[in-house]
Amino acid sequence: MDKAPGSKKSLLKKLNKPLASVKIAVFVILSIAVVTAVGTIIEAKYDSYAAKKLVYDTWFMFSIFGLLVLNLVAVMVDRWPWKRRHAAFVLAHIGIIILLAGGVLTMKFGLDGSMRVGIGEDNSFVQSSETDLVVYTSFDGDRYSKTLEQEVDFFKNPPTEKQPFIIPAYNSEIKIVDYKKYVLPSRKVTAGEEGKTGAGLRFQIQNPNVNVIEWIVQKKPNTLATHNFGPAQIHLGSAPEKGRGANEIFITPQKDSSLQYVVFQKDHEKPVKKGVMKEGDSFDPGFKMAMQFRVLRYLPYATEDWDLQMAEKPTPLTTSAVKIIFEGKEHWVLLNDMVKLFQKNAVYLLTYGNRRIDLGFPIKLKNFEVTRYQGTMRAMAYESVVDIKDLGERKISMNEPLKYNGLTFYQASFQEEMGKPVASIFSVNHDPGRFWKYLGSLVMTLGIILLMWFKHLDFKLARNKTPKNGE
């Protein structure tokens, strides 16, 4: 506080008085309680993302906290000059302010993302919860350059038919006209334009135990597309001369819209079967398990799209999607997916997804281990062994995070397929507010303990001032 003359100080105090009211404090405390309670209910009904967007990261939440800080400061100004008996409440209040300041620092400058690394693979990108829209443009269909990168928050500000999100394009515009929070996607393949898209094949593999029906679609004309079906691989595209030591079926589109098939087996270099087939035909590839391979549908030019089923609430299977209109055509793009848009002279590649932040160094997952409770599949503990270039091999487990380059890597969870772990998931975090949060906690706790110590001196004084009335 400045050493102002007495009259000035009292004026400041007079102006300050209404702000320092305990009634405001009670109001603020109760408002935070009510608003966050609503937040938890939204989280239970939808998910934590919705609660964050609709309650915790909103202007009214920030205003309440702002009012809280104002009130806390005002009360401390009001009690100035402080006496010994004020120590407790001053400490508690300063602690809260420091704690909140730490929170602001984290929110403004912190990073809280996640990273999935497959076993034996490496990754240098952290995925955060912000969503970006990125457009790459190419005029020759070969070299692409980034023409747009923009953060979008469609959850809070969804585009509509009337107020679309517009991305300029050559002589035209890409319009985003709709956003769905929760959709259940399933793949849909339709006939595409001649020359621009690759071929599509819907096949069935069937025996008494297995019945698989799948689409394979080439990303570009004359490339190879693959469906991995455990014991065998099915490819759409041209076949090699020799086998590669695996059970493989190659289906190669011919000019007359018939299909040539070539079958390789694990222990034979030369193809074991060859032939020509059409839509509706089937043959036995001659693998150990007797089965029939049938072509259900063949499209010489096919595009992939999504069939979306709207959902009311999120489940682990739902995602969000945006609807795009370009040159009179509709496309749905799922979160973390991309779409190719064709124009006469240009191709646009549009991606919509979570921001990927490049750490600048790759993290290689050397090993991942799960220990389980004896005689069950219940995980007891798990740990990853990672390799970072300048650091060497390090272990990350549940309670032992790895600190490197200002970042902290925590073992968050893992992915399992058929009872075996396949990837480790880390949460990656940079928290510039950490020190302040701990300091604030310490100061506040000290204040509360002192409050117990000094009993209720302040309260006694207050009670003596107000006369008793019948209570």
Place this chain on the structure above:
Amino acid sequence: MKNLLFVVAIVFGTLFQGVNVFAKPGDALKSLPVQDGGRVKPYDSFAREMLEIVYGKSTYEKRDATEIVMTWMLSPQAWQDKKIFEVRNHQLLQALNLPMDQRYFTGEQIFVNEHFNLLRQELQAKRESKEKLNPYFQALQRLENQFFVFQEVASGRMLKVVPPKEGNAWISVADLDSQYQEKFMGLTKSFIAYLGAMAKNEGVEETAQNLDKSVLDFKEAAKANNPSVYVPDAKINAEVLYNSFHPFRWAYIFYFTAMTLLLLVWTLNKEVLMKPMWLFLLAGFILHTFGFSLRVFIMERAPVSNMYETVIWVSWGVILFSAILQFINKFRLILVAGTMVSAFALVIADFAPAVLDPSLQPLEPVLRSNYWLTIHVMTITISYAAFFLAFGLGDIGLVYYLRGENENQEKIKAIVNGIYRAMQIGVAFLAPGIILGGIWADYSWGRFWGWDPKETWALIALLGYLAVLHARYAGMIKHFGMVVTAIVSFSLVIMAWYGVNFVLGAGLHSYGFGAGGLEYVSAFIAAHMLFVIYVAIVRSGRKKVAVRS
């Protein structure tokens, strides 16, 4: 914490070494080590849990679970027409086309029913959609589990009795090699002989001793297969004792007695009864602590990982806080309130095993060997104990308001003082507890505060009590206001404690989720709210009369 565990381990280790002093002939079977649910436990616990899953109780027609579950395996046909499967969900009963006025059904009624397979497919489809299961599907899931457990027990695949030479999956009765098969046959023969003797009530002693001998024989042989993983007798015996002794049941009986004595002291002014009251209270508290320590010894962790364990811990804290406040304030109603709410909580924990699961379960990975976890959960829940005490005092305060405000001014003042102190203690534990939770979250998830529903509701409860304390400071609420808010604010604690896990069922604290009891908890809260409103109306009516006259 580690040191404490160590001390407990040594004390109990020596206590339960060798023969269990409480055991009677025929009880050796109870302490046969078996592997189940990720740990090695006595057969007694295994049998109780299996019967609990299928039948919903740990005894069947007054016969022990150990006997029932063994006969499931020895002669499953004998159980075909017995009503042992509990189904409570009405919607599910309707779907199965079963009478709604019954709760127990035979296996034939349910599983030979053509609807059952259709319902299972329905459940599978629901699971694949990964949506949250509603009570109907939860009941269906339970039914599927009941079916599975009974089948597996009957086939001998569930009961795993011999440690493996390699790996960690024990060998089940169905997979025993001939040498062990023979030994186990010996065990079952003497078991059947024992049952027969019990039924005829002759030669019980002899057959019981025979059974004990063949159990010991089998244990010896099983241990020889891999002695290093065979759990020491002390632990197994401690668990059998824990199962049969019910330390918490005795604790609440003693607390009730102490409360009754206190009420006698209060109403009849019999000061002499104070000494026996303290004796009963102390005995209850020692048993309470003993039971708690037994769980620590058996599971090697602080038992605050599910609702049941926190209820036990909170009721322990209530007694502790009320005794301390009684020493400071010399005001006996605090102890009345303390014994009342503590005994109440223990009774609930004892009578609602379907909601508050008392079985000893291994921990989820995040919760394992984590110092901060234990500290933050214990700190937060002990604050609930203080608020619970304030709640009990609030109830008593309301009664005094009903009996006449002016006549009981002194008592009301003392009660409000107690409420105020209890709230202060609660806040002094809850605020640091929440911060410790933040430290734990920062330590294991890298996030100090993430608006997780469990932590948010703990914060909301804290804010509620802070609002009350500030409102009192500002003179917004007086004595009656404190009594009312002691009761009303406790519903925030109930929400944070029970509601988040059992009603909201969201967030990262998913290892503590459960279902059931909602109607009772809601009724409990509603009844108290009505009581508060009733007293408020009566009081304002009286005031108006007073003003007019």
